[in-house]
Structures are given as C-alpha cells and as structure tokens.
Amino acid sequence: MVIVQIERIVVGFLKENCYIVTINGKSIIIDPGDEAERIIEACRGKQILGVMLTHRHFDHVGALDAVLNHFNINVLNEPCFNDMQIIETPGHTKDSLSFYFENEHILFSGDFLFEKTIGRVDLPTGDINDMEKSLELISEYPTDTKVYPGHGEMTILGDEIPCFTDYLQENRL
C-alpha cells in the first residue's frame, strides 16, 4: 500500500494552499504561491522531485522561481508518481489542471473546485462552458475522493457533487 503524505502550507494574503506531497520519501511541491522561505523550510530533509502547477495565477506561483532555484528543480509536466494522473479541468482558466492519485482517491483541484463552491470563470481565459464540462468529468470520479483545493479546506467529492449539480442547473442557458 502506497502512503501519500500531504502537507499543507497556507501562504500569501489570498491564503493559497501550497501542498507538499510525499510518496516513498520522494516529494513534489504543488503551487508554491508565496512565502518561499516557509515552503523551503517545510521541505527540509525531503527529496524534492519538482514542482507541479494547477495554473499560473499569481497567487499560485509567487514563490515559484525562488523554490526552483533553491532546489535546482523544474516544473514537471508529466506525472512523476505511478498512480498520479494529470486531468485537464479548464473553466477557471483554459489551462487549469487537477492532479489525481488513483489508488488513494486524492484530487488536487487548484482553483477548479473548492469546498461548497467552484472556481471563478470571469477571469481571463475562464469559461463557463469549459467549467461545466470539467464538472461533468470530475463527477465520474469516485465519490469518496478527497479534494484538496487551492484555497480553503479539504472536502469530499461526493459532498460537492450535489452543490455543483445545482449550480449547473441554475446557470444552464
């Protein structure tokens, strides 16, 4: 059984969730948004494989360069763990990604999906139609999936599906 260890560091004035995900002693940093020193400190003693980004809004990448330089690592565009999938979930931005660990049913959703709400679609490259498709796609995933969003607390996908089903019905043209 693979143990996925998740550490959350809340950074910056928008309280963005930076996550350090560790499997078998190897770690990635998801969305180093701000406060590079705190992120680097939290990585002490870990083998850092690279950074993964859900999207490039400033509150998710504010500490990116400092973290890349400190660890001499890169932004990874491919999954670096066996059971990790990169899912395209556009809507909040055109290039929004989510990261799913299929054995553990863990989803890092960035600003696509939050506890009791979904991401804004009114920012540049945001699109309500894309968002609807992404929500429909994610609703096929296991209902016990733990969702770790880019802001706020962890939630369970099955608890969110009724919320965004209502939302989709209200907003359908």
Ligand SMILES: [Zn+2]
């Ligand atoms: Zn964003």
